[in-house]
Amino acid sequence: MNLRVVLVSPRNPLNIGAAARAMSNFGCLDLRLVNAYDVAYREAKSAVNASQVLQGAREYATVAQAVADCALVVGTTSIGHRALEHPLRRLELGGRAIARKMASAPVALLFGSEKFGLSNDDMSHCHWLMRIPTRAEHESMNLGQAVAVCLYEIARNPAAAKAKPEVTVEARGEDMERITQLMKEILEHCEYIHERTGESMYLKVRRQLRRTHMTAQDANLWLGMLRKIKWKLLS
Amino acid sequence: MNLRVVLVSPRNPLNIGAAARAMSNFGCLDLRLVNAYDVAYREAKSAVNASQVLQGAREYATVAQAVADCALVVGTTSIGHRALEHPLRRLELGGRAIARKMASAPVALLFGSEKFGLSNDDMSHCHWLMRIPTRAEHESMNLGQAVAVCLYEIARNPAAAKAKPEVTVEARGEDMERITQLMKEILEHCEYIHERTGESMYLKVRRQLRRTHMTAQDANLWLGMLRKIKWKLLS
Known part of the structure; x- marks a missing residue:
């Protein structure tokens, strides 16, 4: 993934570790840190389960150096209290723009410190x-979770949203009819279907069974269960 | 949001807290716990910054009780080692299906324990x-991050991905021309544009300036800067 995640002034080693894990989950392996609280960074890096991403992370003295090789620099914000001097895009739109740009050139995605976010100085390096x-009542996300959500959107495949849920083999009509017949025999024997209501109740059962949209596998399970019940009832 | 997040056998108080925070971020306020490690739950709940979501969480003895009022029950998995007996949908597709269902009936979204995920027994309560x-090399996500990513997709607005980036007032042609003229005067004075290359260089500069797609605000900034430079140069 032609993306660099840049954490500016992160303070909590757990957040640095969480960001690295989310990056690994979504195949983004280039982590950069600017002005990381030294103890936090060393602690995160020495954690037993520190990821490859974290081990390979690089430190930079300034934002300018961290994004020097990037053609597009995007800052993240939860806005709120300060007026922004930059174009602001929602993730749904910005994620698409980043994914498109990544196809031709490296992109940097900046996250600010847990407490203050990106400073105006940090943001001045950003194109947008x-x-x-998030909802207005609770805008600010946890750092590791924000990284995860952004990378998910960037890695997201819009075509997958339109895909067929899954390939299933529908039960054949003859199996559904066999199930319906077995059900009928059982229900007649139990006097659930009887002479007076017979036909309409039978049709109700048949319609219900058709609405279940069974797969071939489901139909086999039902055939097995119903045969056993019938055998027990009629033997 | 007509959605209940059900954490089954969570073990780490930080993860319970993180899940609650992501829920609050995305406006999903109904948290349910099944078989939570008691110490973890009490610890999370008593944390100084425990969210309203966490304070209002309810405990259930079984998955069946936790999802009793839900019309659709969806389990999350990172698959991998065990063959699944259920239809499996990618989040892009499943998230849409959940959002649609939520419009008419409550939906439950289940997350298993950090270590083992959902058991086969837990999954048997799920419709799918x-x-x-995530990438095959690193499938399993952190619990709090997985909750955040799922809720983002469910809350995601597909229309936003097609939105115009932002409303900006484009610089008017006359301002762009004023900038171009100022630039020309300055560059002539500095002998960057000179007699031999004059016209072609001038056109190059004009084209470049048009490609910057300045807003009205940008144009004002440039006019100010260039006027100052010209004044300094020619005075």
Whole structure:
């Protein structure tokens, strides 16, 4: 993934570790740190389960150096209190723009410190800003979770949303009819279907069974269960 | 949001807290716990910054009780080692299906324990399973991050991906021309544009300036800067 995640002034080793894990989950392996609280960084890096991403992370003295090789620099923000001097895009839109750009050139995605976010100085290195669509009453996300959500959107495949759920083999009509017949015999024997209501109740059962949209596998299971019940009832 | 997040056998108080925070971010306020490790739950709940979501969480003895009022029950999985007996949908697709269902009836979204995920018994309560599209080399996500990513997809607004980036007032042609003229005067004075290359260089500069797609605000900034430079140069 032609993307560099840049954490600016992160303070909590757990967050640095969480960001690295989310990056690994979504195949983004280039982590950069600017002005990381030294103890936090060393602690995260020495954690027993520190990921490859974290081990390979690089430190930079300034944002300018961290994004020097990038053609597009995007900052993240939860906005709120300060007026932004930058174009602001929602993640749904910004994620698409980043994914497109990544096809031809490296992109940097900046995350600010847990407490203050990106400073105006950090933001002045950005072409535009991106915001995760959280609700107004609780805008600010946890750092590791924000990284995960952004990378998910960037890695997201829009075509998958339109895909057929899964390939299933529908039960054949003859199996459904066999199930319906077995059910009928059982229900007649139990006097659930009887002479007076017979036909209409039978049709109700048949319609219900058709609405279940059974797969061939489901139909086999039902045939087995119903045969056993019938055998027990009629023997 | 007509959605209940059900954490089954969570073990780490930080993860319970993180899940609650992501829920609050995305406006999903109904948290349910099944078989939570008691110490973890009490610890998370008593944390200084425990969210309203966490304070209002309810405990259930079984999955069946936790999902009793839900019309659709979806389990999350990172698959991998065990063959699944359930239809499996990628998050892009499953998230849409959940959002649609939520419009008419409550939906439950189940997350298993950090270490083992959902058991086969837990899964048997689900209508289908959902998977976050992580890479094969590192499938399993952190619990709090998985909750955040799922809720983002469910809250995601597909229309936003097609939105115009932002409303900006483009610089008017006359301002762009004023900038171009100022630039010309300055560059002539500095002998960057000179007699031999004059016209072609001038056109190059004009084309470049048009490609910057300045806003009205940008144009004002440039006019100010260039006027100052010209004044300094020619005075």
